[in-house]
Amino acid sequence: DAGVTQSPTHLIKTRGQQVTLRCSPKSGHDTVSWYQQALGQGPQFIFQYYEEEERQRGNFPDRFSGHQFPNYSSELNVNALLLGDSALYLCASSRTLESSYEQYFGPGTRLTVT
Amino acid sequence: LAKTTQPISMDSYEGQEVNITCSHNNIATNDYITWYQQFPSQGPRFIIQGYKTKVTNEVASLFIPADRKSSTLSLPRVSLSDTAVYYCLVGDSLSGGYNKLIFGAGTRLAVHP
Numbered sequence: 001d002a003g004v005t006q007s008p009t010h011l012i013k014t015r016g017q018q019v020t021l022r023c024s025p026k027s028g029h030d031t032v033s034w035y036q037q038a039l040g041q042g043p044q045f046i047f048q049y050y051e052e053e054e055r056q057r058g059n060f061p062d063r064f065s066g067h068q069f070p071n072y073s074s075e076l077n078v079n080a081l082l083l084g085d086s087a088l089y090l091c092a093s094s095r096t097l098e099s100s101y102e103q104y105f106g107p108g109t110r111l112t113v114t
Numbered sequence: 115l116a117k118t119t120q121p122i123s124m125d126s127y128e129g130q131e132v133n134i135t136c137s138h139n140n141i142a143t144n145d146y147i148t149w150y151q152q153f154p155s156q157g158p159r160f161i162i163q164g165y166k167t168k169v170t171n172e173v174a175s176l177f178i179p180a181d182r183k184s185s186t187l188s189l190p191r192v193s194l195s196d197t198a199v200y201y202c203l204v205g206d207s208l209s210g211g212y213n214k215l216i217f218g219a220g221t222r223l224a225v226h227p
Contacts, residue, residue, distance in 0.1 A: 004157070033213075033214070033215070035215070035217075041219060042199075042201055042217030042218050042219055042220050043158065043215070043217045044217070045214050045215060045216065048214060056214050058214070088155075090157045090158075091157075092157070092215070094213060101146060101148040101160070101163055101203065101205060101213050101215065102148075102160040102163065103160065103213060103215060104160075105156075105157025105158050105159065106157050107155070107156055107157055108155070108156070108157055110155075
């Protein structure tokens with residue numbers, strides 16, 4: 001059983017560009033959450049998707065948007081990239097009906113903005 | 115969600131027991147305590163979750179006193195591979211799948227030979 005997968009592994013973009021990151025959840029999971037982790041800090045919650053809708057959102061600007069597909073996979077889009085967007089972007093999946101804080105994280109996408 | 119405070123870093127040696135304490139003075143009645151582990155360049159991994167007293171699994175034990183204002187993650191007989199960042203999180207598990215994880219800076223554990 002494949003766990004959470006993310007693509008690409010690494011990405012280098014220029015300021016002002018747009019980027020799309022992809023995530024496939026663990027089999028049987030229906031909820032996908034995205035986190036941003038700057039170097040030396042803990043992950044910060046961006047938003048969460050369930051039933052193809054954004055259910056919760058953290059303190060991130062509208063430049064950050066997402067999508068969830070019928071097969072539960074998800075995309076994170078970031079527009080007008082800033083140098084400060086350089087970070088490890090983590091995707092985590094879970095099952096909505098489970099009352100647990102156990103989320104399964106992917107290996108992340110390392111985004112570098114130059 | 116309740117704010118947590120934990121040591122920035124800890125050092126230990128192989129074979130020792132490591133206890134990492136987390137303070138959460140404002141924990142609410144419905145809040146659960148969860149610990150995650152993160153290795154460099156990897157996503158966090160769930161270790162253990164508890165509400166009160168003691169919880170044990172194959173990886174660690176979690177001790178929660180009666181007032182629940184703190185908790186201690188205990189790692190028995192650590193090895194070099196336990197070198198990682200450990201995060202303590204507190205949140206309302208009764209909200210079911212609405213699990214927005216709020217991470218702090220975590221505790222960097224270094225295990226030495």
